Amino acid sequence: SQQGEEDPQALSIQEGENATMNCSYKTSINNLQWYRQNSGRGLVHLILIRSNEREKHSGRLRVTLDTSKKSSSLLITASRAADTASYFCAIYNFNKFYFGSGTKLNVKP
């Protein structure tokens, strides 16, 4: 399968702490994207990192990409209760998106 696979499957932290989620994949990619999904809702695009980039920031989000290890990480700093959601990585390859199973993040107030 080319799909990204996130770990951990679930993560529970206290508000204010940092949350790190990882994504691994098997094939070469054009880019990798992170999405967020609140329970029962649609997907919201968070950040895209291209295959020739190693790190990208957007607000409290930091994404890294290591193409040699075929892995990416999403760091959310100073987490808030409102960050509680599922987070998915999606790899884009040959005109298709492949989503992982997601990490369920629970931020306790």
Added chain:
Amino acid sequence: EPEVTQTPSHQVTQMGQEVILRCVPISNHLYFYWYRQILGQKVEFLVSFYNNEISEKSEIFDDQFSVERPDGSNFTLKIRSTKLEDSAMYFCASSEALQVGTYNEQFFGPGTRLTVL
């Protein structure tokens, strides 16, 4: 802010019936997609559509499924002879462009929950 919309939000149908799920992509977007998410499982790519024809489709997108852009704004997914296992959330998405190596953020709609009884 422009957004992708989907109707209905929830569709209940009997097994064997046909359903049409509707999407209105963002107006200047050229590429359209359908995904599904069975409860508790991954989001799965179904099909991408450009210039009035299918660009890519997954193994899931068999003869039971079809897509259409009947007018300048709607993008529909038709599921013929629905089965119990078709019960899922169906997400529509659109993007401005789809060129290898370039930025191609997809904007997702809120989804249609399909329940097949």
